[in-house]
Amino acid sequence: MVYITRERAIIKGSIFVVFLGFLTAVINGRSDHIYRTIVAILGLSIPLVLPKKLLNPPEKVKPFLSPVYDERTMAVLGIFIAVHVSLVNVPFTHYDLFHRDWRNADMISHFLGGLTVWLIVAQILSELEGIGIKLSKRQVVLYTFIVFYVLSLGWEVAEKLSESEISFIHESLTNKLRDLLMDTLGALFGWWVVEKRRYPFGLGRD
Structure with missing residues (x-):
């Protein structure tokens, strides 16, 4: 009998949810969502395949691959991707909760x-x-938030600049600030879980 960890089951379940999104996109003729779901399925398949194919990655790249090799972190990623894809097009409906409805x-x-x-x-x-x-743990937390805000602000700026190219993206400054607030709340929750629950990993000690 093959034992499947809870996290691996979550990753596979997330892929299945995204696959339902792919079928919905095909039925609805949404080429953007077909592309989105294919990329998501391929991306979520990496943590299921790479650790088996590359048992011992080069030492210099190990830190950068560590999240991919940690099924707990990838399970969180899987939940995020599955939820996001489902919001953009609720499976087997025409509802786009993210951009329209x-x-x-x-x-x-x-x-x-x-x-x-x-x-x-x-x-x-x-x-x-x-x-x-x-x-140190303090440095990890500090630098993580610095990188986090660089990425978050960069995303919002890129999204704003793309408004002229993508018709369904048009957000006010208030909306952008709300997005950053929700990003921050998510990050703070992640910090709390790591600090208090040591999940999906621990930060060690100062």
Whole structure:
């Protein structure tokens, strides 16, 4: 009997949910969502395949691959991707809660996205000791938030600049600030979970 961990089951379940989104996109003729779901399925398949194909990655890249090799972190990513894809097009319906039918749905994605990004960055930074870069817990937290806000602000700026190219993206400054707030709440929740529950990993001690 093959034992499947809870996290691996979550990743596979997330892929299945995204696949339902792919079928919905095909039925609805949404080429943008077909592309989105294919990329999501391929991306979520990496943590299921790569650790088996590359048992011992080169030492210099181990810290950067550490989230991919940690099924707990990838399970969080899987939940985020599955929820986001389902909000953009609710399976087997025409509802686009993200862009059209309930514009506040992006608050859910930003919270989960903030949580996921914070966890991935924090895990990479906490593993840098393996290549000779030793950071204290405080430094890991500080640098994680710096990288996190660079990525979050960069995303919002890129999204704003793309408004002229993508007709369904048009957000006010208030909406952008709300997005950053939800990103931050997600990141703070990630910090709390890592600090108090040591899940999906621990940051060690100062």
